[in-house]
Amino acid sequence: MNAVVAAVGIMLVLSLCRVHVVVALIVGALAGGMMGGLGIQGSLEAFNKGLGGGATVALSYALLGAFAVAIAKSGLAHALADKVLRMVDKQHASGAGLLKWLLISLLLVVAISSQNVLPIHIAFIPLLVPPLLYVLSKLQMDRRLIACVLTFGLITPYMFLPVGFGAIFLNDILVANVTRSGVDVTGLDVTHAMTIPAIGMVVGLLIALISYRKKRVYDLEKIQQVERGEINYNPRTLLVALVAIAAAFMIQLWLDSMIIGALVGFIIFSVSGVVRWREADDLFTEGMKMMAMIGFIMIAAAGFAEVMKATGEVKSLVDSSATLIGHDKSLGALLMLLVGLLVTMGIGSSFSTVPIIAAIFVPLGVQLGFSPMAILSIVGTAGALGDAGSPASDSTLGPTAGLNVDGQHNHIWDSVVPTFLHYNIPLLVFGWIAAMVL
Numbered sequence: 223m224n225a226v227v228a229a230v231g232i233m234l235v236l237s238l239c240r241v242h243v244v245v246a247l248i249v250g251a252l253a254g255g256m257m258g259g260l261g262i263q264g265s266l267e268a269f270n271k272g273l274g275g276g277a278t279v280a281l282s283y284a285l286l287g288a289f290a291v292a293i294a295k296s297g298l299a300h301a302l303a304d305k306v307l308r309m310v311d312k313q314h315a316s317g318a319g320l321l322k323w324l325l326i327s328l329l330l331v332v333a334i335s336s337q338n339v340l341p342i343h344i345a346f347i348p349l350l351v352p353p354l355l356y357v358l359s360k361l362q363m364d365r366r367l368i369a370c371v372l373t374f375g376l377i378t379p380y381m382f383l384p385v386g387f388g389a390i391f392l393n394d395i396l397v398a399n400v401t402r403s404g405v406d407v408t409g410l411d412v413t414h415a416m417t418i419p420a421i422g423m424v425v426g427l428l429i430a431l432i433s434y435r436k437k438r439v440y441d442l443e444k445i446q447q448v449e450r451g452e453i454n455y456n457p458r459t460l461l462v463a464l465v466a467i468a469a470a471f472m473i474q475l476w477l478d479s480m481i482i483g484a485l486v487g488f489i490i491f492s493v494s495g496v497v498r499w500r501e502a503d504d505l506f507t508e509g510m511k512m513m514a515m516i517g518f519i520m521i522a523a524a525g526f527a528e529v530m531k532a533t534g535e536v537k538s539l540v541d542s543s544a545t546l547i548g549h550d551k552s553l554g555a556l557l558m559l560l561v562g563l564l565v566t567m568g569i570g571s572s573f574s575t576v577p578i579i580a581a582i583f584v585p586l587g588v589q590l591g592f593s594p595m596a597i598l599s600i601v602g603t604a605g606a607l608g609d610a611g612s613p614a615s616d617s618t619l620g621p622t623a624g625l626n627v628d629g630q631h632n633h634i635w636d637s638v639v640p641t642f643l644h645y646n647i648p649l650l651v652f653g654w655i656a657a658m659v660l
Contacts (some may be wrong), residue, residue, distance in 0.1 A: 296491065
């Protein structure tokens, strides 16, 4: 069996069996490495080499956690939640339904904006989502729906709109790698190439709105213990919080560093006195602990990806698919998309997947007679496939970080499985259609 298929399969099966994702990633990486001929020593060396690739993101999450705790201490998040809660208490059943849609729309707009208008990616989730958990739970909204909404907003804009992170994915990564691999796509509209796959994401979101429309009961006492403690806030603390958030975002955009942005925000809280000096150490530690699991998954995922690359089995996986394809274009498009799904689910990042698969998929697409536009669509969709539904993707880890603050949202069964079912399956179908018609 191909080492990449085996490694991803072992990792997914263990994760679905509720083995911790970090353990599943390590076991899957070592098993794949040994099957790929690296041996135990070579597998460990490759895994250790890759760990550094996830360190930056892990530290970013830890500092964002500390920043989020400081914001909670200021009372800004609770002021927002209290205002929404008063609206909930005043509304009748019909009004509560309207409020649910308003909250869903708010989270969707913010998630989409985090990719282009204010390209902060997942940084908004630990700041915005935890304070709203009490309100969401009082409305008995299914958190799986919220996970699907957030994941849609984190993925669809970059794979379709050429601004913000989309400019990087579509122009700097997708177009550049397809051109580098031998197909001139100069003058082609990359947005047009990704329109049909993006429609698949919209279809998935609409299905999720139906799938998780029923009420789901959560333990409000657990949320109160985490998020609803007695917090005193006043206009001054709220103003300091707004200044800290604005400064953190501007620093992040200026230096392209979530680490420095979150650190500056935390320092503003400390200097202003909203966070007392003697409490700063405890708050910082509390915030880092809140995000520790996400950080370790990111680090382990980077090691997993490095082992997969070191085996060289991605190319053999594609070569085997090419043998099965023959000259059948429809089968070829389907197998290329499935390979992209497997590779991205293992690596956890569509941005990292495209350079790996483009060098192999582009010549194969030319051999099968696909147009340059269809090749753009196949490679772009194959890269995006698996971003939703991967245990190691920040598009699923981010929503889990915000929704599981009180321990009532399981990463695999409440984030990974719902997003896989609602996005990867439609994306496979619509990506295949795009390959056939473009």
